[in-house]
Ligand SMILES: Nc1ccn([C@@H]2O[C@H](COP(=O)(O)OP(=O)(O)OP(=O)(O)O)[C@@H](O)[C@H]2O)c(=O)n1
């Protein structure tokens with residue numbers, strides 16, 4: 001095995017992709033795109049270590065999927081690279097964009113076979129179109145479309161990145177610092193996923209699995225003799241509220257846990273710790289909105305939810321339709337896919353004694369089907 005670390009840059013915000021789902025979280029069968037790429041690279045058995053840079057909000061969730069080394073990225077590709085390089089101890093480092101999702105084993109091996117030939121080995125594609133630069137047609141044979149992965153001498157890359165300016169690829173930084181670069185022929189399959197239409201160029205990506213993922217949630221809150229009462233996002237006509245760190249909307253809390261459960265994203269306490277003053281008295285609809293945004297960002301769509309509110313008091317019947325409407329608008333699904341049920345506990349237990357309210361929720365998710373756009 002060469003003395004080599006792989007850095008996969010995946011901390012971008014996917015802005016130009018223009019969908020709720022971040023491109024790194026599109027599913028290829030059941031794997032997120034970033035894991036699909038990383039597993040494929042790992043299968044080559046060429047790397048001492050594989051580092052994945054990721055944004056702060058994605059990193060904890062990524063750790064649930066695999067054992068790669070995860071490093072928090074920065075606000076630019078260059079910053080993300082710098083952060084990852086701190087973890088590199090091998091003589092050479094291969095850097096690639098996670099967005100170059102169809103790089104093949106053969107292409108990786110081809111690049112690695114040039115190890116030591118230069119400070120940086122750079123794949124490129126020739127340009128076949130006429131190129132006009134500032135209204136002047138220039139010699140296209142002198143123009144190259146630079147790709148990743150790029151193979152660098154780690155010390156040369158670390159030194160090059162000490163320069164103050166921002167570079168769009170590794171080789172430009174190394175050359176600007178007086179280092180050497182060798183171009184090798186690139187691969188059309190290393191096409192970068194930037195815009196939606198790029199998906200058409202990435203034929204290695206299998207459609208997402210059609211699995212339905214199901215989650216449950218359960219929560220209880222005791223009554224408090226003061227405050228407002230909210231249930232299912234609706235203000236209830238009541239002289240008392242709930243004891244809670246937030247507004248105590250037990251139905252939304254159960255729903256959040258059902259959604260997080262279906263997505264494999266832990267629970268409400270992990271996401272919004274009740275030790276955090278930031279969430280004191282917070283409107284639970286706000287918490288639900290944040291969870292829903294993450295669910296869509298991470299490549300899921302919500303199929304339906306079903307909520308049961310167990311309460312001796314207050315009576316829920318007159319509020320069910322309002323709950324259905326408000327929750328469906330937050331979940332971004334049809335009201336018909338949000339079911340609200342209410343029950344008593346036949347005067348049994350703390351609910352029966354009228355000490356508080358319990359709620360159970362179920363949520364079903366599917367993977368966002370990017371093949372249908
Ligand atoms: N702060 C950043 C910005 C980008 N990248 C990574 O660098 C690669 C190239 O960036 P690009 O394809 O432009 O991805 P995004 O930055 O996510 O896209 P956009 O510019 O549309 O937001 C991607 O794999 C991206 O995840 C990164 O690790 N850290």
Ligand SMILES: C[C@](O)(CO)[C@H](O)COP(=O)(O)O
Nearest residue numbers: 077097146147148168169170
């Ligand atoms: C490094 C790179 O992939 C080479 O073409 C490219 O510069 C990075 O992509 P970005 O869109 O500029 O972030």
